[in-house]
Amino acid sequence: MGVIQKIHSVSIFLVVFFLTTYTYSQDISTDIIEKQGGKFYKHIVKKGETSFGIAKLYSVDLNLLFDNNPEAEKGLQLNQVIYIPIIPTDESQNKTTPINIDSTNSIIHIVSSGDTYWSISKKYSVSIDQLKKVNPNALETLQIGQSIVIPSSKIDTTNIVTPIVKNPINPLGGPCDSIFIHKVKKRETFYSISKMYNVTISSIKSINNGLLEGLKKGEEIRILVKKVDCDETSTKDLSLLESTKDSLFNFSKDSITTVSLLLPLLLDENDSILANCPPLQKCPLNVNSIQSTHFYNGVLMAIDSLKKAGLNVKLNVYDTKNNRNAIDEILADSNFIKSHLVIGPIYMRNIKLVTDFCNKHSIHVICPVAIPNQALFNNKFLTRITPSKQTMVTELAKYNLKQPKELNRILVVNKMRKNDLSYANAFESYYNSNLPDSLDSLTSISLTSSSNLSAIKKHLKADVENIIIVPSNDIGFVSNFMTKLSGLVNTYEYRKHSFCVYGMEKWKDMQTIDEKYKNSFNLHIPLSGRVNYHSSSTIDFIKKHRSKFNFDPEKFSFIAFDIAFNALKGLMLYENNLDNYYSKSAKNNGYFFKINISQVDSTSGYENKGVHIYRYNNHELIRLD
Structure with missing residues (x-):
């Protein structure tokens, strides 16, 4: 069947064939x-x-x-x-947080990042009410550096509880969330528990699937506590996540999540390449195989990261090869139909076969590559992880509306391309539908590749910045327009005008657009995903990947990690019900993707609508939102 089954383990087979010809090692100088x-x-x-x-x-x-x-x-x-x-x-x-003894023999606790009333009360074995009573002027929300008096009559300084980890990370919530397990005692109520942890009753119910039958003595429930002075938008720190101790989490170990990974690993082909490779020669493997290996490694990294939270996963890895027979064999495999989640396939010709089968058997599929919007219709079990171009254009319009009202906005429409017309319509429709009274309406001008810019000249203004929006992926049209616009701004009449151009994601890779134009026009583009190699979390990921596999990750490793981490997190939190996760909390920033998944309509699938806006500045892309 071509299946490699893994349960809580790391496959070395794929890594071995990859390293045979592609191992790359660097040593830090001593x-x-x-x-x-x-x-x-x-x-x-x-x-x-x-x-x-x-x-x-x-x-x-x-x-x-x-x-x-x-x-x-x-x-x-x-x-x-x-x-x-x-x-x-x-x-x-x-x-550790400094502990000071004052003249009254009370302890003065200095609030540090991650502290809450609940964590301080547990550390010193006092109640939250006692803390608040002796600190009447303390704010409801603690601030870093704030001094908290610990009542001396209640303190046992010989038995101060030390947290298992500093600022425990909860991989199931946001970057500012910590989860604690509470065992319900006799006569406890939602109200008493909420006061004990200083949280709301609704938050207790939300993270415990509603608790529709109420509280039961001896039942263990999860409590979500917010940290002090924490940036909600920050990406999770993988190193902290993996250092979290098992005892912080208490999820069911009996629930097994079955995941099937469909990739063109081309194992037989690569075996043949290696077997017939002459001695001392470099025999490159199939590029799709290499990319699939990086993707596979990213999935393994995600699984490892969630093990500490109690993830129990059975991973079936299928080699889709490059033919229809392999797909037919996979769909006929008895293990495949037991999947809770399918990631893949990659080839477009295989996607419909797999998604139709999974829709029929109620198996969720996440497609790692861009697929047509119509593929989501009437398929509630399909997720498109890459935002559509219409979604990216809409996000560009949303960002534009937040800019200063005095800007002069001009929409340039390529009337010769049907797709470009749809992108322009998407931008204009969102812009006009959400236009506040303080903003002027959008000036729309239709052009062709051969058009001059006389129609645009009539609407340019010298006293404000001119925002030129060009939602086109037509290389010829875009190249001609940018060349003509550059010529226009170099004329005496317009050389003092200020311009800013808004384009499409594809412009980033258009070699026909001179890089100096992208910078001189402050080009703004929406991106479906991008790795920030300067962030500390990304550097940590690279180090861990390098340690685990002996080579650096590529883009596909980050893509796979985001897909697998987000989906497995949802399946674990909502007991293998991905729909519940999508409807409640499928939003976060990953290493590559901005995750913001929502359902297209009640009978159709899901689309990730997470988009970041970037601007060219000094030949670098700078994220703006």
Whole structure:
């Protein structure tokens, strides 16, 4: 059947065939020198290394590397010496909260990140009511650095409880959530429990599937507690997540989530390539196979990250190969029909076969690649993880409406392309439907590739910024328009005008648009996904991936992690009911995707509508929202 079954384990077979020809290893230099009052690693450039790769290796910002090695900006040479600054580790994160004894023998607790009234009360074995009574001026919401008096008559300083981890991370909630398990006692009520933890009754019910039958003595329920001074929009820190102790979570170990992963691994083909590879020769594997391996590794990383929360998963990995027979065999496999979730396939010709089968058998499918919008209609078990172009255009219009009202907005429509017309209509429809009274209506101008810009000139303004929106994926039309617009702004009449262009995601990869135009026109584009390699969480992910698989992750690893982590989190939290998760809390920022999943309509599937807006600045893409 071509299935590789894994339950809580890491497959080494795929990694072995990948490493046979593609292992890439870098070692951090042990040669440390002192200069300019600081310590530096002395790194000797090896064959194939880049400034970006070296910066990632040493976990430093690329700009910091260039600041200390200005010659590196012009390119690296073999055996060139690069000095990487050693950044001292901030140990403040690892220090425990200071405990001070005042003149009355009471303890003064200094609030730190992650503290709540509940966690402080448990640490010192006092009640929340007692804490509030001796701190009458304390705010309802604690602030970092705030002093809290602990009543001395209630303190046992020889038995202060130390938290299992600092700021425990809950992989099932937001980045500012911590989950505690509460065992219901006799005569306890929703009200008494809510006061004990300083949370609302509705939040207790929401995270425990409603508790429709009320509370039962001895029942264990989950309590969601918010941390102090925490950024809700931040991406989860994988390293903290994996360091969380099992005892923080108490989910059912009996529930097994069965996941089927459908990828073109092409195992037989790669075996043949390796078997027939001449000695000492480099025999590249199929590119789809390599991408599938990266995707597979991302799924494994997601599973490992959720094990600490109690995830019990059976992972079936199927090789879809490159033919219809393989798909037929997979669909006939007795294990496949037991799946709670299917991720894949990749090839468009296989997607309809799999999604039709899964729709018939009520199995949720998440498609990792872009699929037509009509594929979601009348299929409640299909999720499109990549936002549609109409969705991205709508988000671009939403962002535009938030900009200053005095801007001059002009919509340029490519009237020769049906798809471009639909994108322009989507932008204009959302813009006009949500237009506040303070904003002027949108000026819409239809053009062709051969049109001059005389129609646009009539509407340009010299005293405000001119926002030119061009929702087109037609390379010819876009290239001609940008060239003509550049010529226009270089004329005497318009050289002092201010311009900003809004385009489409595809523009990022259009080689026919000069990079200087993207920067000079402050190009804004919506993106369905992008990895921020400068973020600390991404750097942590790379280090863990490198440690686990001995090579760096690629884009497909991050995509797979986001898909698997988000879906498995939902299946675990809502007892393998993905619909409930989608309807309540399927929103977060991943490594690649912004997750914001919603149902297209009551009889159709789901689409991820998470989109970020980026702007070109100094030849870099800067996220704006």
